[in-house]
Amino acid sequence: MSKVRIYSLAKELGLETQKMLELLDTLGVEYKSHSSTLDDDLVETIKGMVAEQKAESAVLSSEPVASDPASSAPSTPTPTAQTEGKRETPITQTAPSETAVATQERESDVAVQTPPADLMPHRAPVVTIMGHVDHGKTSLLDYIRKTKVAAKEAGGITQHVGAFEAQTSRGKVVFIDTPGHEAFTTIRARGAKVADIAIIVVAADDSIMPQTREAIAHAQAAKVPIIVAINKVDLPQADPDRVKTDLTQVNLVPEDFGGDTIVVNVSAKTGVGIEELLEYISLTAEIEDLRADPNGEFKGVVISSKVDKQMGVLTNLMVQAGTLNVGEFLVVGEGYGKIKAMTNTAGERIKSAGPSTPVQVLGFSVVPHPGEQAARAKDEHGARDLIAGRVDVRRDLEALTLESKKRLLTLAEVMGSLEQIREVNLILRADTQDSLEAIQYILSKYGNEDVVVNVLLAGVGAPSEGDVLLASTAEATILCFNVTAPGGVQRAADSRGISLKTYRIVYELEQEVERLLKGTVEPVFEERYLGRAEVRMVIPVPKVGHSIAGSYIQDGLFRRNAKAKVSRKGKVVFEGTLIGLKRFKDDAREVTQGYECGVNMDWDGFEVGDLIEAVEMVEIK
Numbered sequence: 001m002s003k004v005r006i007y008s009l010a011k012e013l014g015l016e017t018q019k020m021l022e023l024l025d026t027l028g029v030e031y032k033s034h035s036s037t038l039d040d041d042l043v044e045t046i047k048g049m050v051a052e053q054k055a056e057s058a059v060l061s062s063e064p065v066a067s068d069p070a071s072s073a074p075s076t077p078t079p080t081a082q083t084e085g086k087r088e089t090p091i092t093q094t095a096p097s098e099t100a101v102a103t104q105e106r107e108s109d110v111a112v113q114t115p116p117a118d119l120m121p122h123r124a125p126v127v128t129i130m131g132h133v134d135h136g137k138t139s140l141l142d143y144i145r146k147t148k149v150a151a152k153e154a155g156g157i158t159q160h161v162g163a164f165e166a167q168t169s170r171g172k173v174v175f176i177d178t179p180g181h182e183a184f185t186t187i188r189a190r191g192a193k194v195a196d197i198a199i200i201v202v203a204a205d206d207s208i209m210p211q212t213r214e215a216i217a218h219a220q221a222a223k224v225p226i227i228v229a230i231n232k233v234d235l236p237q238a239d240p241d242r243v244k245t246d247l248t249q250v251n252l253v254p255e256d257f258g259g260d261t262i263v264v265n266v267s268a269k270t271g272v273g274i275e276e277l278l279e280y281i282s283l284t285a286e287i288e289d290l291r292a293d294p295n296g297e298f299k300g301v302v303i304s305s306k307v308d309k310q311m312g313v314l315t316n317l318m319v320q321a322g323t324l325n326v327g328e329f330l331v332v333g334e335g336y337g338k339i340k341a342m343t344n345t346a347g348e349r350i351k352s353a354g355p356s357t358p359v360q361v362l363g364f365s366v367v368p369h370p371g372e373q374a375a376r377a378k379d380e381h382g383a384r385d386l387i388a389g390r391v392d393v394r395r396d397l398e399a400l401t402l403e404s405k406k407r408l409l410t411l412a413e414v415m416g417s418l419e420q421i422r423e424v425n426l427i428l429r430a431d432t433q434d435s436l437e438a439i440q441y442i443l444s445k446y447g448n449e450d451v452v453v454n455v456l457l458a459g460v461g462a463p464s465e466g467d468v469l470l471a472s473t474a475e476a477t478i479l480c481f482n483v484t485a486p487g488g489v490q491r492a493a494d495s496r497g498i499s500l501k502t503y504r505i506v507y508e509l510e511q512e513v514e515r516l517l518k519g520t521v522e523p524v525f526e527e528r529y530l531g532r533a534e535v536r537m538v539i540p541v542p543k544v545g546h547s548i549a550g551s552y553i554q555d556g557l558f559r560r561n562a563k564a565k566v567s568r569k570g571k572v573v574f575e576g577t578l579i580g581l582k583r584f585k586d587d588a589r590e591v592t593q594g595y596e597c598g599v600n601m602d603w604d605g606f607e608v609g610d611l612i613e614a615v616e617m618v619e620i621k
């Protein structure tokens with residue numbers, strides 16, 4: 001018996017894949033994803049139903065049955081835009097027992113009750129390509145640009161607007177052409193979403209590498225659907241099956257392994273598989289049901305900007321909803337500009353741009369940052385008003401002291417813990433793969449029905465700025481084991497309020513996780529003075545390997561395991577722990593003022609006359 005994939009059948013019948021899935025749901029058919037297969041009998045039943053349906057709706061409505069929406073998705077307002085949602089309506093009436101009367105009722109429902117979102121026209125998907133360095137991100141983008149961008153655009157002087165539009169058999173696909181996940185994460189870190197779909201490129205001869213994991217973590221944190229492109233399959237040493245097996249380790253189980261991750265073998269060199277990849281992008285877009293109203297409120301996001309010596313500030317912007325027109329005022333952050341000129345990906349001057357259109361605009365006086373949301377104002381006055389409002393909000397926020405911000409946070413955490421399952425998002429960094437696995441193993445025992453530990457990313461090596469961005473998008477804590485963050489990374493974390501900590505002892509890291517799980521605020525310790533001693537004799541102890549300081553406690557007391565500082569002529573020469581205290585030959589836990597003792601600080605540098613000051617760390621309640 002032959003089998004037909006769901007999406008192929010949908011295509012054959014001129015239905016959206018999403019509608020086909022709804023139909024299957026109505027029929028109670030089980031499937032894994034849109035690429036699952038259907039048996040012949042079922043296919044025949046569905047064909048019959050759809051034919052019947054078409055006949056019925058032809059009688060009831062003069063409007064044509066929905067055709068493939070992706071290929072007809074307009075990116076600028078057109079008269080057909082408003083009718084598109086309606087055209088699909090008859091096809092949702094697909095249960096076999098339903099009659100023409102039911103169809104009629106539903107038709108009138110649409111007019112009154114269907115939320116406007118359903119009536120909005122489809123928009124092209126915006127796609128980003130991410131993955132490990134040298135796995136072929138740039139090559140893949142180049143190949144698609146060369147083969148899928150309209151000839152005049154590919155051949156002419158293309159404008160680099162941070163994205164390009166590929167024409168595929170199923171419609172337009174917009175690719176963000178700043179490869180790597182920097183653009184994606186910087187934009188996400190500002191709370192904006194620019195891509196609808198993430199392509200994770202994995203080289204078939206190299207499989208999953210650290211940046212692949214990072215890219216996957218970023219896409220997952222942003223809740224963007226992922227398609228995996230296994231690239232370089234033309235190489236003799238290519239091993240796509242190994243990549244597939246490795247993918248299962250990062251929770252991306254390929255469809256042919258029983259999961260629902262779409263994996264396509266491609267070669268950016270020969271072009272193999274790229275048509276299929278584009279097809280899957282369109283399919284995923286269909287399922288995501290991406291829509292935007294060209295006549296609605298304008299929404300846009302900055303992809304990048306630069307300053308041109310002659311022209312001024314050039315800003316690459318993605319129009320996400322509404323339509324942007326030359327002459328309008330745009331507000332980004334606390335700056336604004338009047339759009340003097342607008343250019344499309346082909347380098348042509350345009351007057352207006354609709355949803356999913358990347359454009360370059362000229363007219364800002366300040367340089368907007370990637371990820372900043374752009375709002376439209378009617379006129380200069382409106383722009384200034386909008387900005388004044390933003391300045392007020394910012395000042396109010398700044399007026400909140402750090403303390404009250406902390407209190408707000410704690411309250412939010414408490415509320416969270418009462419209302420829902422607590423989720424603790426972590427990014428783990430360790431010195432070796434072994435320690436990383438050990439830590440993950442230890443943490444795996446912490447989840448229960450009330451709390452979930454999500455390890456978004458576990459990597460070997462020091463944490464990066466990318467980790468900080470991921471942490472800020474996903475509200476995660478970065479825990480490092482035996483690796484320290486470079487200064488810049490630590491500062492980035494501090495400025496974003498991300499907790500980034502390094503541990504040398506697994507147990508302490510575990511305690512931190514326990515604290516996070518309980519939602520308790522990290523305890524604050526204060527150094528409290530314990531006592532002071534003078535070194536009167538340095539006793540070499542070859543057996544121990546270093547000397548012991550024969551000391552006299554002048555004040556307070558010394559306690560074993562207390563922290564201590566050794567100073568000489570007013571300068572601290574050593575800081576450590578009182579690892580051993582001896583009264584004559586016996587070990588002592590504590591020695592008080594007026595007594596002599598031997599002090600072991602696991603240090604060989606004592607000199608007669610040194611002062612040792614012991615402190616203890618006390619938790620402040």
Ligand code: GDP
Pocket residue numbers: 131132133134135136137138139140179231232233234235266267268269270
């Ligand atoms: P990126 O760092 O991910 O952007 O990777 P590049 O696109 O710069 O590619 C890295 C190297 O791999 C370059 O030398 C490319 O020519 C090569 N490369 C990329 N894709 C393919 C492919 O499909 N097949 C082969 N054989 N080489 C490829």
